[in-house]
Amino acid sequence: MRGEKIPVGILGATGIVGQRLVALLEQHPWFEVTEVAASDRSAGLRYEEAVHWLLPSPIPERVRRLVVKECAPGLECQLVFSALPADVAAEVEPEFARAGYVVCSNASAHRLEPDVPLLIPEVNPDHLQAIAHQRRRRGWARGFIVTNPNCSTIHLTLVLKPLMDRFGLRQVMVTTLQALSGAGYPGVTSLDIVDNVIPFIKNEEEKLETETRKLLGRWEGEGFAFAPLRISAQCNRVPTLDGHMECVSLAFERRPTREEIIEALASFASVPQQLRLPTAPARPIVVREEPDRPQPRLDREVERGMASVVGRIRPCAILDYKMVILGHNTIRGAAGAALLNAELLLAQGWLP
Amino acid sequence: MRGEKIPVGILGATGIVGQRLVALLEQHPWFEVTEVAASDRSAGLRYEEAVHWLLPSPIPERVRRLVVKECAPGLECQLVFSALPADVAAEVEPEFARAGYVVCSNASAHRLEPDVPLLIPEVNPDHLQAIAHQRRRRGWARGFIVTNPNCSTIHLTLVLKPLMDRFGLRQVMVTTLQALSGAGYPGVTSLDIVDNVIPFIKNEEEKLETETRKLLGRWEGEGFAFAPLRISAQCNRVPTLDGHMECVSLAFERRPTREEIIEALASFASVPQQLRLPTAPARPIVVREEPDRPQPRLDREVERGMASVVGRIRPCAILDYKMVILGHNTIRGAAGAALLNAELLLAQGWLP
Amino acid sequence: MRGEKIPVGILGATGIVGQRLVALLEQHPWFEVTEVAASDRSAGLRYEEAVHWLLPSPIPERVRRLVVKECAPGLECQLVFSALPADVAAEVEPEFARAGYVVCSNASAHRLEPDVPLLIPEVNPDHLQAIAHQRRRRGWARGFIVTNPNCSTIHLTLVLKPLMDRFGLRQVMVTTLQALSGAGYPGVTSLDIVDNVIPFIKNEEEKLETETRKLLGRWEGEGFAFAPLRISAQCNRVPTLDGHMECVSLAFERRPTREEIIEALASFASVPQQLRLPTAPARPIVVREEPDRPQPRLDREVERGMASVVGRIRPCAILDYKMVILGHNTIRGAAGAALLNAELLLAQGWLP
Amino acid sequence: MRGEKIPVGILGATGIVGQRLVALLEQHPWFEVTEVAASDRSAGLRYEEAVHWLLPSPIPERVRRLVVKECAPGLECQLVFSALPADVAAEVEPEFARAGYVVCSNASAHRLEPDVPLLIPEVNPDHLQAIAHQRRRRGWARGFIVTNPNCSTIHLTLVLKPLMDRFGLRQVMVTTLQALSGAGYPGVTSLDIVDNVIPFIKNEEEKLETETRKLLGRWEGEGFAFAPLRISAQCNRVPTLDGHMECVSLAFERRPTREEIIEALASFASVPQQLRLPTAPARPIVVREEPDRPQPRLDREVERGMASVVGRIRPCAILDYKMVILGHNTIRGAAGAALLNAELLLAQGWLP
Secondary structure (H helix, E strand, O other), X not given: OHHHOEXXXXXXXXXXXXXXXXXXXXXXXXXXXXXXXXXXXOOOOEHHHHOOOOOOOOOOHHHHOOEOEEOOOOOOOOEEEEOOOHHHHHHHHHHHHHOOOEEEXXXXXOOOOOOOOEOOOOOOHHHHHHHHHHHHHXXXXXXXXXXXXXXXXXXXXXXXXXXXHHHOXXXXXXXXXXXXXXXXXXXXXXXXXXXXXXXXXXXXXXXXXXXXXHHOOEEOOOOEEOOOOEXXXXXXXXXXXOOEEEEEEEEEOOOOXXXXXXXXXXXXXXXXXXXXXXXXXXXXXXXXXXXXXXXXXHHOOHHHHOOEEEEXXXXXXXXXXXXXXXXXXXXXXXXXXXXXXXXXXXXXXXXX | OHHHOEEEEEEOOOOHHHHHHHHHOOOOOOEEEEEEEEOOOXXXXXXXXXXXXXXXXXXXHHHHOOEOEEOOOOOOOOXXXXXXXXXXXXXXXXXXXXXXXXXXEOOOOOOOOOXXXXXXXOOOHHHHHHHHHHHHHHOOOOOEEEEOOOHHHHHHHHHHHHHHHHHOEXXXXXXXXEOHHHHOOOOOEHHHHXXXXXXXXXXXXXXHXXXXXXXXXXXXXXXXXXXXXXXXXXXXXXXXXXXXXXXXXXXXXXXXXXXXXXXXXXXXXXXXXXXXXXXXXXXXXXXXXXXXXXXXXXXXXXXXXXXXXXXXXXXXXOOOEEEEEEEOOOHHHHHHHHHHHHHHHHHOOOOO | OHHHOEEXXXXXXXXXXXXXXXXXXXXXXXXXXXXXXXXXXXXXXXXXXXXXXXXXXXXXXXXXXXXXXXXXXXXXXXXXXXXXXXXXXXXXXXXXXXXXXXXXXXXXXXXXXXXXXXXXXXXXXXXXXXXXXXXXXXXXXXXXXXXXXXXXXXXXXXXXXHHHHHHOEEEEEEEEEEOHHHHOOOOOEHHHHOOOOEOOOOOHHHHHHHHHHHXXXXXXXXXXXXXXXXXXXXXXXXXXXXXXXXXXXXXXXXXXXXXXXXXXXXXXXXHHHHOOOOOOOOOOEEEOOOOOOOOHHHHOOHHHHOOEEEEEEEEOOXXXXXXXXXXXXXXXXXXXXXXXXXXXXXXXXXXX | OHHHOEEEXXXXXXXXXXXXXXXXXXXXXXXXXXXXXXXXXXXXXXXXXXXXXXXXXOOXXXXXXXXXXXXXXXXXXXXXXXXXXXXXXXXXXXXXXXXXXXXXEOOOOOOOOOOOOEOOOOOOHHHHHHHHHHHHHHOOOOOEXXXXXXXXXXXXXXXXXXXXXXXXXXXXXXXXXXOHHHHOOOOOEHHHHOOOOXXXXXXXXXXXXXXXXXXXXXXXXXXXXXXXXXXXXXXXXXXXXXXXXXXXXXXXXXXXXXXXXXXXXXXXXXXXXXXXXXXXXXXXXXXXXXXXXXXXXXXXXXXXXOOEEEEEEEEOOOOOEEEEEEEOOOHHHHHHHHHHHHHHHHHOOOOO
């Protein structure tokens, strides 16, 4: 059986998201990590020498001794996950796609390009239609790039999707309280964040306000029509390790009851659930009724970190309803998102 | 000189706000702490024995050896500061007022009563007119109760005041990130908040939504007319020691430019500044232009903890402008607020 | 199969250690939680209503709906785990033993009694011989009490055992850095520990200095001969959630080489490993060679929290060798310790 | 008066220790900062542009607008404080001394050189005699280098000094719990230390074990005779912002009573107190009797951060006595140490 798994590579394998990918792929039924690539500084070392491993689970045995390669085509696999920094991804990912690789990218570099799917399998699986256009336009024979959104955007959008479908969405106000791991490693230095909050994350508000509208928009054959939503975001860094929290206020086209909202969220299931993709959560959205939930440390592991947890659903004095969203930022918000995208690609026949 | 200072008592002197009062009054030019009162558990002990002192400065020498009294009339002073829990304050404060004491209260018990001033000296000093009505209505000869708002309300309202005066205010969306000291001692246990955020503070959203409207309203001879604002609040507890942060979005009657907002905030001064009250900040509102300020640990001590610090002023895609407010929750947000109220009372001749 | 599991009860089931027991017993091959008992305040509620659940895994389905009973004989099981506070345990545990229950206790109440085994299955399984004496002396027909040590003692002693056996031990200096969960819930309040360290844990130094010597001593038919070691402990509380760290310096009877120490630790295995007890770690002691390990967050989950992790083994300028020990305080240090004791009792025929 | 102050420069002025120096010198009666120097990256910028200011007090007005220079002779002053990294200090400090500057260095580069005083004014003021030898040996006409010890060494040695003088010292076991600011900026990243402890600080144990012995040793005309002590150190990084804690165990030549120890510590005063140096603490050592003190957040500011606070003095089962020491690591442990050294130099006529 093992010999039949699909070999995959990880670009940026030593970073926080790369580590999560290594861990999530350890027991994966379809994929097997055969290549790890990182910056020149790490290339040539064994993975265990190159990585500053931050997860409580040990480095998987198979990956521990892999020799880290450079981030350039030549890896022995046809599918690569990219956990590269945006500026590196901007150059490297197209090289891989041109060389025939399927690239599932967590990087922001190509998310907003008019021929690149920005994908959440539960939200906009039909956006994969853009792949054919992407290949044509760029002259790529077999390879292509599919991206997943920013870590805070994923959880927001996952929750907005069933609400938009049922009640129509007009306005979204969101204030985030984001975890440290979202800044990568080394990221935020302790002297800046112990006993503190930083009310600024570079480019994050723009990503939330833009990516969400592409995700909830439509593929129109030659490009994406963004959803006609108004979104306003304020982003903060708080001293939690994992788990982004979002305080949201929403205005609908048709004001639902509180029960209708809960029902729409709790019953939500979509293509990944129907296809039983291995990494798909049974419940993409989990609703909590306690007055003080969700909380990052207590709820980030729900559904192995692949769900968005929603609580405190209540009326808003200005827009229609307020609620609190919580989700794991490096699992569903990054590594798990890229992996679920790859699973959808395989299940729908996009992999060679 | 020292003998001429006005003797004051502190009710609830061993709690966090009581401790701040003790510290703020140490070198006060007008007042001198001669009485400390607390729960029966502490009564009879010397203050240094009864208190679990949490401030980095030492217990002031004069107060250290005062014997803690019970919270009942009989204290040798005519002005008392109340840092009592709400349920105790509900009973004890009227007893003191009836017995002739002036009560400057930080407790929530009487804040919303129709004959009790809820006071921020920079915002609504004219609300002190209600005192005469309060005495008449309750049959109190000399004593009365004046309250200060909740810790997060004070900083929000201080910032809203000049904006409302200049541009008119219609809507206020606010999401708070509040410090641990706001919950008192022992308050939040470490197992609940290390590596975590709690998206709920009991009654806090209601206080923000209601108190703000009383503060910005008008005294109308027999009661207060609340300001016709719509306010929607979401409150979170984060693992910072001191300093409440508030992410705010505002809709105005007349949309100002960004420069007009900055000018209105930075130039704001009011009665406490004109009267040069000892605890009044030179600048009640400090505007920062850096992209990542204000921050709790770096900005909570500005103007000795008596200012509100505002930053990140920028347009909002839904309402008109967004900004971030930061203020010390136990100084300007509690102990300093009660003290500034007492200073205004003295300066305007309300003390015996 | 399920019907054949041995029913067990948990006394003090709603506390931190009680919760860990519930979680560890969820999939246990031999035991099944059928009774949960707690203070009168909780009795009568369903477990999910009574508990302030702090673990990231959800409450096990079977236990969630159990009705919490009072801590008094009458529970339908013959084996109870006690995670009671010491003062309650002092009274309740003998009542259970007298009524015929086998009590595996994590409480300190009876640890030092001359007829009660203080047990770490890898260290002193022969101390179970005291049970017969205990029953005789107290007139208990079937029941008895077995205790496990304090959380920091367990990890220290587990590491000392193979070293004492091979090289003889004369002196042990230990300074601990202990996690918040060791204080139970609510335990340490956040205002006391954020940005701080507390160099004092009530009775902890005494426990370390005394319990270790009983564990490493001998059962002599009528009582325990404590090991003739000199131990000096300094205990600190630090702001980590789980995982006690101990900086140790040791003097031996025969000074080993560094390699001999590593070999003695890394090769250590004992009765639980030979009996393949379900909760026994494959490696009770894990040695790390990196210069900066062990660390609480990275190493506390090794061997599912049942191992002691040792690093930084190096010469000491005063005694012979220094090293750093790290172990999970509520798993191997409490709940897992009580459970492993019960497994040993079952395997050796002590359970009815 | 102000015109008569002595102009001083700060090398490495933008780092954490440099910032503390800027703050401590703001109101200094003798010195005035006229020059700030830092790495090439900062040179040419105004100080407020170059620095990532981390202190709660604002940047002093006079320094705010100073243009940052390169760290090379040419600064308009004759006294420079060096807060440079060790490798830079190794080259730059001798250049300054050769060019005639008096260098008060916090860097480790020259601390152990046989002709450089490693100075704590309360401990070994007579070591300044080495300056004449240093100049002769190196051919420096007017300049010279004086260093202060490592941050954890200073507090340990300050406490050991009166004990050694009175009772003789044979052995010192010390386990440290060190604050984040000791690692400089950016220093320890938050992902490495939140909910964690790191049992390793590069070179720190060696510094503690060696510098202490030089400080407590004697100048013998051509070199220093180190004190014949045995010291064994274990160093840990914990998530506190400021304040190093040290758990110490001591063996004496003549075993004192507990009261004699307290008396020796509490009554300690030395040259800086006799000379009334401006930065000298009135009490260099403060003894606390509470069972749970000292604590970093509560005690680091004692005597404006210039004292060592000692508590938990009690017998040790292996050596003679145990105790806990706490001191501010960037004030008395670094910036204040260099400043006090300079004050002693001025008071004793060593400055031009």
